[in-house]
Amino acid sequence: MEDFCFDSLDVSLNQDTLDTHKGDFGHLLIASGDTGYGGAGIISSEAAIMSGCGLVTLLTKKEYINSSLSRNPEVIALGVDGRQDAERFLKDKKNLLVGPGFRNSIWSEQLCELFISSAQKNIDANIVIDAGALFFIKDFGCPTNAIITPHPGEAAMLLDCSVKDIQKNRLEAAKELFRQYNCLVILKGYETIVFDGEAFKCTDGGPALSSAGTGDVLAGLVGSFLAQGLERRDAARFSVAIHGAAGDRFSQNKKIRGLTATKLIRIITQEMM
DSSP: OEEEOGGGOOOOOOOOOTTOOGGGGOEEEEEOOOTTOHHHHHHHHHHHHHTTOSEEEEEEOGGGHHHHHHHOTTSEEEEOOSHHHHGGGGTTOOEEEEOTTOOSSHHHHHHHHHHHHHHHHOTTOEEEEOGGGGGGHHHHOOOTTEEEOOOHHHHHHHHTSOHHHHHHTHHHHHHHHHHHHOSEEEEOSTTOEEESSSEEEEOOOOGGGOSTTHHHHHHHHHHHHHHTTOOHHHHHHHHHHHHHHHHHHHGGGSOOTTOOHHHHHHHHHHHOO
């Protein structure tokens, strides 16, 4: 297994020139924010737009539109009632993120099925399957052009085992997730593992990232860097590394608690990019 960190990666994003426009930096379509979890969509879309994605569209519950627009007017926030309402927005979309703020509901299930179906039909697409959407891939299957982002609890659910089993041998768990779901795996946690047939372990990151919303930030980063043109492995490793390194930067004064998702995005975009 190969170690990596933010300082060791040589990643080249599209460079600004005098004639660049927003289309040069990609379009990410996000489905996020079921009832009670609207913040997840706001956080993931903010991470994406602030990390350089040219255009970010958020499909969410209608009650969260005003909150999203108030915080991030640059994000196109659209309220949808379900699959039929959302379907028209997926035409020709190649970079998808589904799952932050999803729960066991008809709304989440319909949008998850729609996004996965769209990715399965388009081999040129990328889809990040995160958080609540992971609970549905046992039924809907997982596209080979996907990146899944389970934490140990979600990994245990996907593999029908205990969290203790996952943590006992994280590399074997990542390998088994790859074998069963046939896509790139980001197994989150201390020393996050990226596995796509080859194994990579991130040495950045620590307990400061153990707070609500930081996973939504990571999902938004992965989607953003895919939209900006990185290959799946590079997008996964760069996102994990910059996310972890930002957490470490917060902890430089030995502070562990109090790193919110908002602070994390600010560190990433103001100090590290």
